[in-house]
Structure formats: structure tokens, C-alpha cells
Amino acid sequence: MSDVPAETRPGRSGVLGLGAGLVAPATSLVVIALMFLGCDLLIPGFVSLGNVMRIAELAGFLGIVAIGETLVILTGGIDLSIAWVVTGAGCVFTAVSGGATSMLVPALAAALAVGFVAGLANGLGIARLGISPIVMTLGMNNIMQGLTLLYTNGTPTGGTPPVIKTLATGYAGPVPVLVLAWAALAAVVIVALRLGRGGRKLLGVGENPLVSRLSGIRNERVITAAYLCSGLAAALTGVLYAGFSGASFLGMGDQFVLPAIAAVVLGGTSIFGGSGGYGGTIVGAFFLTVLTTILAVVNLSAGVRDIVYGLVIVAALLLNRLSMRAAQ
Amino acid sequence: MRLVEAIRRSEATGPTAMFLVLLAVVIALKGGRYSLFDAQNLAANVLPLALVGLGQYFVILVRGIDLSLGPVMSVSSCLAAVLFPYGAVPAIAAAIAGGVAAGIGNGLLVAWLDLSPVIVTLATMSVWQGVSLVVLATPGGTIPAGLQMALTAATVVVPVPILLLIATALFGAWVMSTRLGLHLRAIGGDAGAAEASGVRVRRQRFAAYALAGTLAALGGLYSAIATSAGSPIIGDSYILPSIAAVVLGGVPLIGGRGSPVGVVMGALTLNIIGSLLYFANLSDFYQSLINGVILIAVVAAAALRSWVWRAVPA
Numbered sequence: 001m002s003d004v005p006a007e008t009r010p011g012r013s014g015v016l017g018l019g020a021g022l023v024a025p026a027t028s029l030v031v032i033a034l035m036f037l038g039c040d041l042l043i044p045g046f047v048s049l050g051n052v053m054r055i056a057e058l059a060g061f062l063g064i065v066a067i068g069e070t071l072v073i074l075t076g077g078i079d080l081s082i083a084w085v086v087t088g089a090g091c092v093f094t095a096v097s098g099g100a101t102s103m104l105v106p107a108l109a110a111a112l113a114v115g116f117v118a119g120l121a122n123g124l125g126i127a128r129l130g131i132s133p134i135v136m137t138l139g140m141n142n143i144m145q146g147l148t149l150l151y152t153n154g155t156p157t158g159g160t161p162p163v164i165k166t167l168a169t170g171y172a173g174p175v176p177v178l179v180l181a182w183a184a185l186a187a188v189v190i191v192a193l194r195l196g197r198g199g200r201k202l203l204g205v206g207e208n209p210l211v212s213r214l215s216g217i218r219n220e221r222v223i224t225a226a227y228l229c230s231g232l233a234a235a236l237t238g239v240l241y242a243g244f245s246g247a248s249f250l251g252m253g254d255q256f257v258l259p260a261i262a263a264v265v266l267g268g269t270s271i272f273g274g275s276g277g278y279g280g281t282i283v284g285a286f287f288l289t290v291l292t293t294i295l296a297v298v299n300l301s302a303g304v305r306d307i308v309y310g311l312v313i314v315a316a317l318l319l320n321r322l323s324m325r326a327a328q
Numbered sequence: 329m330r331l332v333e334a335i336r337r338s339e340a341t342g343p344t345a346m347f348l349v350l351l352a353v354v355i356a357l358k359g360g361r362y363s364l365f366d367a368q369n370l371a372a373n374v375l376p377l378a379l380v381g382l383g384q385y386f387v388i389l390v391r392g393i394d395l396s397l398g399p400v401m402s403v404s405s406c407l408a409a410v411l412f413p414y415g416a417v418p419a420i421a422a423a424i425a426g427g428v429a430a431g432i433g434n435g436l437l438v439a440w441l442d443l444s445p446v447i448v449t450l451a452t453m454s455v456w457q458g459v460s461l462v463v464l465a466t467p468g469g470t471i472p473a474g475l476q477m478a479l480t481a482a483t484v485v486v487p488v489p490i491l492l493l494i495a496t497a498l499f500g501a502w503v504m505s506t507r508l509g510l511h512l513r514a515i516g517g518d519a520g521a522a523e524a525s526g527v528r529v530r531r532q533r534f535a536a537y538a539l540a541g542t543l544a545a546l547g548g549l550y551s552a553i554a555t556s557a558g559s560p561i562i563g564d565s566y567i568l569p570s571i572a573a574v575v576l577g578g579v580p581l582i583g584g585r586g587s588p589v590g591v592v593m594g595a596l597t598l599n600i601i602g603s604l605l606y607f608a609n610l611s612d613f614y615q616s617l618i619n620g621v622i623l624i625a626v627v628a629a630a631a632l633r634s635w636v637w638r639a640v641p642a
Contacts, residue, residue: 078446125624129631132581134393134446135571139624142568146617154613258450271444303465303560306458313451317443 032286039290043297053176059289060182061244063282065237066260067189068119068230070281073264074193075226076206076273077126077133081118082234082260084144086253089114090238091148091156094248099159107161111239112232118144119231123224148250156248160239168243178240189278202226206273259288262313266320287316339586343577343593350600357607368487370599372480372554375493376401378595379547380566381573382500383431383540385591387445388574390515390536391583392438396449397570398563399456400430400541401548406460408549409469409558416475423549424542430456431541435534453567460560467559469552476556492550493592500588503539512536516583544570568616572623573598580630598622 040047065082072079089111097107118140125136160168170177193199204212205222213219237256242248263284269276291312295305335341355362380397387394404423411419430452437448479488503509511532514522523529547566552558577594579586601622605614 125628129628131624131627131631135575135581135623135627138568138571139620139627142616142620142623144620146613146615146620149613150611150617258454261447261450265444265447271447301462301465303458303461303463306454306461308458310451310454310456310458313454314437314448317447317451318437318441321441321443 031283035283035287035290039294043294049174053171053174053179055286055289055293056179057176058292059282059285060176060178061237061241062256062259062263062289063182063285064185064240065234065256066263066281066285067185067278068226068233069260070189070264070267070269070276070278071202071226072133072230073261073269073271074202074206074273074276075223076209077223077226078261078271079122079137079227079230079234080134080257081122081137081140081144082230082237083251083253083257084141084148085115085118085231085234086238086241086256087248087250088118088144088148088151088238088253089235090242090248090252091152091250093164093239094156094158094160094242095152097158097161099161101161101163104161104163108239112235114144115231115233115235115238116228117231118234119228120224122231123227126227127220127223152250154250156250159247160243164239164243165246168240178244186278186282193277198222198225203274206270207275258310258313259285259292262316263288266313266316268320288313338589339578340589340593343590343597346576347593347597347600350597350604354600354603354607357604364487368481368489370596370603371487371489371493374595374599375489375496375554376547376551377566377569377573377599378493378496378592379550380544380570381577381591381595382496382588383543383547384570385500385574385577385579385586385588386503386512386536386543387540388516388571388579388581389512389583389586390533391519392445392533392536393571394434394449394537394540395446395567396430396434396453396456397540397544398565398567399453399460400427400544401551401563401566402460402560403427403430403456403463403563404545404548405552405562406464406469406558406560408552409471410464412470412472412475416472420549423552424545426459427541427543427545427548428538429541430545431538432534434541435537438537439530439534456563457560460563464558464560467557467561469558471553471556471558473556476553479550480554497589497592500591504588508532508535513584516585518584568619568623569595569598572619572626575623575626581627 036047036052065086069079069082092114093107093111096110097103122133122137122140125131125140126133167177167181172180193202201212201217201222204215204217205219209219212222234253234256238248238253241252245252264276264281265271265284266287267276267280267282267284269280291309295308300308358366380401383397384394403426407426408419408423411422434445434449434452437443437452438445479492481488504513511522511527512535514525514527515529515532519529544563548563551562573594574586574591575581575594576597577586577590577592579591598619601618602615605612605618
């Protein structure tokens with residue numbers, strides 16, 4: 001949207017990502033560890049196995065929805081529709097399953113179909129019709145909101161089958177099952193982005209659409225696929241978060257929009273596309289979840305929490321910006 | 329003939345025609361009865377959207393976007409409701425100052441620090457949401473009934489809301505006739521060329537955001553006065569409509585073109601579609617669905633049109 005000249009575009013760097021485009025998952029882990037140690041100095045006793053695992057679990061929901069946002073932002077776009085795709089998919093999932101294990105597969109299929117259709121529509125509108133990503137996904141968010149309200153008639157019903165509950169809240173030894181699932185997904189995304197053909201195409205489209213097109217890549221397909229993945233990631237998050245909360249509720253997806261986008265950008269992925277990766281997003285998701293946890297611990301009112309949260313993101317964006325300038 | 333030519337060339341003609349057609353439909357549905365009172369209600373209902381839409385217009389004109397304008401409305405609405413017991417002057421001054429501050433903040437971050445407008449305004453959205461909750465946790469507060477009457481009711485000749493709506497459109501048209509307006513258009517058209525021809529791009533882009541915050545605050549203030557209560561969530565329902573009004577007003581999202589009168593017409597159109605829902609006996613649930621569909625459809629139609637133009641050699 002803005003006319004930032006090419007030479008001032010952020011490069012492969014970032015205050016949290018420390019060069020997210022090149023960052024190894026190991027580096028991400030080091031940054032996260034340092035973050036926890038810093039918090040432990042501020043709040044003695046912050047780092048305990050239980051607390052770290054709880055934070056990792058909460059970061060997992062954000063991390064999964066941010067997979068889609070990472071892919072979309074890498075193409076130079078943005079997905080503002082995740083709020084009501086998460087909610088819509090969550091509501092469809094609980095209503096179809098009714099909490100019965102026998103209905104797990106149809107419910108899961110229905111919920112993912114919600115994300116698939118929304119993501120496909122976003123992708124086609126943006127890639128084929130050339131609609132601005134902000135407008136397309138903001139409009140889609142409203143459409144999903146309206147459809148969810150009509151579908152649930154204002155009161156979501158049903159429940160989550162035990163399997164999903166276990167997936168969202170269970171523990172395998174000291175580690176939450178959700179964290180294991182997130183780690184597996186993250187591994188797939190990171191490998192696909194770094195080594196897969198699709199990942200290279202995605203980065204190419206974001207870096208320079210014209211060059212990408214001239215080298216025979218069908219940009220529209222790559223972009224559509226990115227939004228499709230974002231819709232699916234949001235739908236999956238809706239299912240898991242319904243499992244975590246024990247039910248779906250209206251507005252359950254609202255809390256993810258700003259954090260998901262902020263996690264990607266703070267993780268060093270350029271908002272203009274073309275550089276970055278999921279490793280940085282993981283760090284961003286941890287950073288924001290630690291922030292949320294600290295804000296909850298120090299017992300501030302909801303309003304003050306919103307203010308501090310927004311200001312910290314602005315400050316982090318500025319630091320990111322300065323470190324990128326310094327790196328050039 | 330000159331008038332005909334002016335109408336043909338005006339960027340506001342399309343949006344105005346669209347509004348008038350829909351208005352005719354509503355009048356027909358009401359059995360041909362449409363009083364000044366109906367018009368006064370329409371104007372009072374649409375005024376907050378017209379104001380915030382005009383703000384969004386200035387930002388979109390320079391190829392930006394401001395997602396925080398909704399929560400800025402909430403802030404001014406809450407400030408007004410909390411401060412009116414201490415007098416109208418501090419209440420109104422604080423409500424407007426809140427919007428100015430918000431606009432200046434966004435402007436600094438976007439224009440001077442080169443941060444992406446989407447992300448900045450998503451983050452400041454959280455900040456202003458928080459501020460409005462701190463100022464007023466639940467809808468309420470006190471607005472003097474006299475003021476509400478004065479600003480929503482009829483005067484001797486023309487109802488006040490209609491006058492205010494016309495004033496909003498005229499203010500937008502006036503800004504666009506100044507050097508600032510010219511520069512905003514130039515920046516939206518080609519920021520590099522504007523810079524080269526001496527436009528202070530950063531300063532003017534900053535001005536667009538500051539103006540947007542101020543107009544959003546006026547919108548929030550008016551909605552608080554008209555509903556005689558402040559609300560920390562009132563602005564949430566204006567985030568998408570503020571952009572939709574601009575788009576319906578015939579302004580392309582790549583900036584540089586479009587008229588403020590068109591934007592006010594876009595706001596009126598959006599509002600009247602809401603009343604058509606009422607006539608169709610559809611639940612409120614359809615409102616957000618239809619707003620989303622309209623926004624995408626208008627932008628898609630513009631995209632398709634430019635496709636066709638490109639396909640047919642001139």
C-alpha cells in the first residue's frame with residue numbers, strides 16, 4: 001500500500017528474527033531461551049517446566065494460525081479474514097460433531113471445508129481479479145461473520161470429541177500434545193519453505209512478481225495456494241481452540257488477528273513479501289505469548305492490557321525497522 | 329450545457345446516481361411517502377460513517393489505510409460521555425483531541441518512520457481499543473439531552489443533521505480544493521513524481537493521517553451525542569464500512585483519484601442498503617455479510633472493468 005522505495009525495503013533481518021530468512025531453527029530456540037531467561041530475571045520463578053510448557057501450548061494456537069499468515073505475507077499479501085474463519089470453522093466443527101467421536105471425521109472435514117472455501121475465494125479474488133488483499137480479506141471476514149451468525153443463529157452449539165480435546169489440552173509426559181503437533185507442522189513448513197519447490201516459488205513471487213512470472217512461474221496459482229493454506233490453518237486453529245475451550249463461541253477468532261500478523265512481521269518476514277520464513281514467526285509467537293502471559297500475571301485491567309500490547313508491538317516494529325536500517 | 333458537462337465529468341456523479349436510485353427504491357417501498365423527518369433520520373444515522381469515511385478517504389488517497397479509525401471513534405465517544413458532566417467544552421475538546429492525537433501517532437509511524445500502514449494501524453487499533461475501555465468500560469455515560477435534541481432534531485427550515493452532512497461534504501470538497509488536497513492527489517498518483525516536483529510527501533502524508541483521526545473523532549463524538557451514550561465498542565462496526573464507503577464513493581484503492589462528495593454518497597448508499605434489509609425483513613445478521621459482499625463486489629467490478637478496457641484496444 002505504501003510507496004516505500006525499493007532501497008529502503010527491509011532486508012533479511014529483524015530484531016527477533018535476527019535474519020529470519022537465514023535463521024536456523026536452532027537460532028530460534030536460542031532466542032526463545034534468552035527471552036525466557038530475561039523474564040525470569042524480571043519475574044523470579046517465571047521459568048519452570050510447567051509454565052514454559054503452558055506458554056508453549058498457548059503459543060501453539062497462535063503459531064498454527066500464523067503458518068498461513070506467514071505464507072500469505074511472504075507473497076506480499078495479508079490475511080485479515082482469519083478472525084471469522086477461525087470462529088466459523090470452530091462453530092461448524094462443534095455443531096456437526098456434537099461432541100461425538102463418531103462424527104469426528106465429518107466434522108473435521110466440514111470445518112476444514114470452511115477454511116478451504118474462504119481461503120480459495122480470497123486467493124482467487126486477489127490473484128485472478130487483482131483485488132487488494134486488505135479489502136478482499138476484510139470483506140471476507142465480514143462475510144464469514146455474517147455466515148457464522150446465520151449458521152449458529154447467534155448461539156454456537158455442540159461440543160468437541162475427546163480426541164480433539166486431548167489434542168488441544170492433553171500432555172505426553174511433560175509436553176503438551178498440541179506443542180508436539182505444532183512442532184511437526186512447523187518442521188513441515190520450514191522444510192517446505194527452504195527446500196521445496198513451492199517454497200522457492202512463494203519467495204520468488206513475493207520478492208519480484210515480474211521476474212517470477214518471466215521465469216515461468218504461474219504467480220496466480222502460487223498466491224491462491226498461499227491464501228488457501230491460510231484458510232486451512234485458520235480452520236484448524238478454530239477446531240483446536242474449540243477443543244481447548246471445550247466449546248466454540250462467537251468472536252473466538254478475534255484474539256488471533258493482530259498477534260498472528262505481528263508474530264510474522266516481528267519474526268523478520270518482510271511485509272512487502274519475498275524474504276523471511278516460519279522460524280522467525282515461531283519466535284514472534286513465543287514473544288507475543290510471553291507478553292500476554294506477563295500482562296495477565298501483573299494483573300492489569302483489560303483496557304490497559306490492550307494499550308500495552310499495542311504499544312509493545314509498535315515499539316518492536318520500530319526496533320525491527322531500526323535494526324534493518326542499521327544492517328544496510 | 330456547461331452544467332451537463334460538469335456533471336458528466338464529476339467523479340461524484342456515479343456514486344450520487346447510485347444513492348438516488350436506491351433512495352427511490354426505499355421511497356417506493358414506503359408507498360411514496362418520504363418526509364423531511366425520514367431524511368433527517370437518514371442524515372443523523374449516516375453522519376458518523378460519512379465523517380469517518382471522509383477520514384479514510386484522505387488516507388486511501390495517499391495509498392494508505394487506517395484500520396484504527398473505528399476504535400478512535402470509540403475513544404472520542406467515551407471521552408465525550410465521561411466528560412460531559414464537567415461541561416460541553418471540555419468534553420468536546422477532549423473528544424476531538426483524542427482523535428487528533430491518534431491521527432498524529434499513526435501519521436508519525438507511517439509517514440515519518442516508514443512503517444507499513446496496515447500493521448501500524450492494527451497495532452494502534454489495539455491501543456485505542458484499550459484507551460476507550462479504560463475511559464469507559466461499558467456503554468453509558470451522560471450526554472445532555474439538550475445537545476442531543478439540538479444536533480439531531482429539526483430546525484425551522486432544514487434539519488440540523490442534514491446541514492451537518494452537507495457541511496461534511498463541503499469540508500471534504502474544500503480540503504481537496506486547497507494545496508493540501510492537490511498534493512494528496514499527487515502523492516497517491518505517483519509519490520516519486522510528487523516528491524520530485526516539490527511536494528513534501530512525508531509532511532502531507534502525515535497530514536492525511538492526522539486529518540483522518542480528527543474526522544473519526546468527530547464521527548465518534550456525533551454518534552455519542554445522537555445516541556446519548558458513549559460506547560467503547562461503537563467504532564468496531566465502522567472499520568469495514570469506512571473503507572466500503574470510500575470504495576462505493578468511486579475511489580480506487582490505489583489512491584490519487586475520487587471525490588469527497590462521492591465518499592459521502594458512498595456512506596449514504598451503504599446506509600440505505602441497511603434500510604433495504606429492514607424492508608426485506610432480513611435479520612441483522614445479514615448486515616455484516618452484505619457489507620462484505622458489497623465491498624468485494626464493487627472492487628471486483630472495477631477490476632473487471634479495467635480488464636475489459638485492457639482487452640479492447642483503444
